[in-house]
Amino acid sequence: ATLNAPQTEDSVSLLCFFLCLSPTVCDRVYVHPFHLFSYNKSSCEELDNLTQEEKMFVPISIESQTIPAYEENLKDKTKLGTQSSDTKRDQRLSYLKDLVHVLGVRFYGALKETLKGENYLLSPTNLYRSLLSIYLGASEQTAADLQNFLGFFPPSGDPDCTSKVDGHKVLLTLKTMDDLFLSSGADDLLSTKLSCLFSAPSVRLSESLVHSLASSADYFYARAVDFTNPSQAAELIESFVKGKDVSRTQNVLTNIDPSTTLLFVTYIQFKGKNNEASQVKELQEFWTDSSTKILVPMMSVTGTFQYKRDDSKNFSVIEVPVSENALLVLVQPINSNDLNKIESELSLDPSSAWLQNLSPRHIKLSLPELTIQSAYDLQELLTNMNLSALLGKKANLTKISDANLTVGKVQYTPSLLRNTFTHVSCSLPLEVTLNKPFLLAVYEKNSKTMVLIGRVTNPLNSF
Structure with a gap:
């Protein structure tokens, strides 16, 4: 069929109109929430280079009175930075908030079964942070299992780097949550986080991993401890923590396995002032x-x-x-x-x-x-949830150390001081x-x- 001139011009105009609309429609393609935290192709290449250049160091003894050089370096390298207030930041916060809630409720259910009739307290955000810290040091199947447990399921079965979550993006979003929570500008609510990584003597630790852990705590220390005498090791750790004057806790470290080569301890303290009560x-x-x-x-x-x-x-x-x-x-x-x-x-x-x-x-x-303190071994809780393999003796933690690690405990101690x-x-x-x-x-x-x-x-x- 033949079109006359006016009809042709109208058709061309209509075609141009839809062509102009096309870019706008394409910009509104749905983005799976997983991709808010996953690696992209370029960051995968950078990750490979960083893995090859990984630096290690041996922590000083917990009994040493000197301040190690690596601890001084941490002061200059522990800032995570902040996320700008934009749409992507808000999307990350919304997505991660739900994952934190689900994980917190799951662990609360495990505590309910373990501590029937007792007081108990947990912080879902800081519990999530503790597990994320281990994820940052995990490799291969252990990393994949922890990623799934943290709620990040890749939308496709493609096993390449882009199916992995960038733990540092998650860590930064958790920090944003902390900043929002404590941004009142007053001292009416205080929150203090102390994390310690204790390794057996001569065990080398990843410098970048320690920097990442330090960036998510108010106080962070890495020290060497001889675990072959468990009761003495527990006493040394308790004395060390109390000496930092950031968490007045009872001795909560019990039943340390003498074959332990790594122990991760986190203390969380919430404290409020009763201005009007x-x-x-x-x-x-x-x-x-x-x-x-x-x-x-x-x-x-x-x-x-x-x-x-x-x-x-x-x-x-x-x-x-x-x-x-x-x-x-x-x-x-x-x-x-x-x-x-x-x-x-x-x-x-x-x-x-x-x-x-x-x-x-x-x-x-x-x-x-109210003054409440609770102490939990995450490995024990995971065992009660039939998930003992996540942090068991076969866990692959080669991003923490080049030694064959045996995780003795992942100890988590939240406390609430006063109403x-x-x-x-x-x-x-x-x-x-x-x-x-x-x-x-x-x-x-x-x-x-x-x-x-x-x-x-x-x-x-x-x-």
């Missing part, structure tokens, strides 16, 4: 179970807080700001419900039911004064008293990242 003058009743009560010191604060009472699921939630960017969430059973039922419904879904449908209420809140409240008001409030076992969680306000979660069964048992 007041101590209740007399000791108050706290029911550890339906038939047992104890007398405990309590504190009280009055203010307008987010609150809900869910009579269908039989729990109440109160959300209390503890700093400009941190929220304390307190959950307790109601209507004869018990904590075990609430915990069993703790969802792997990051959009926790705890944070939904809250509304402001004027409340007088009373709760026990923190900031709001005060004067009108007649709803009275809410936490006088029986309850759950607590701390979230970053904007992203709703779960930073801390724990159970309080007996406020008098701090450890």
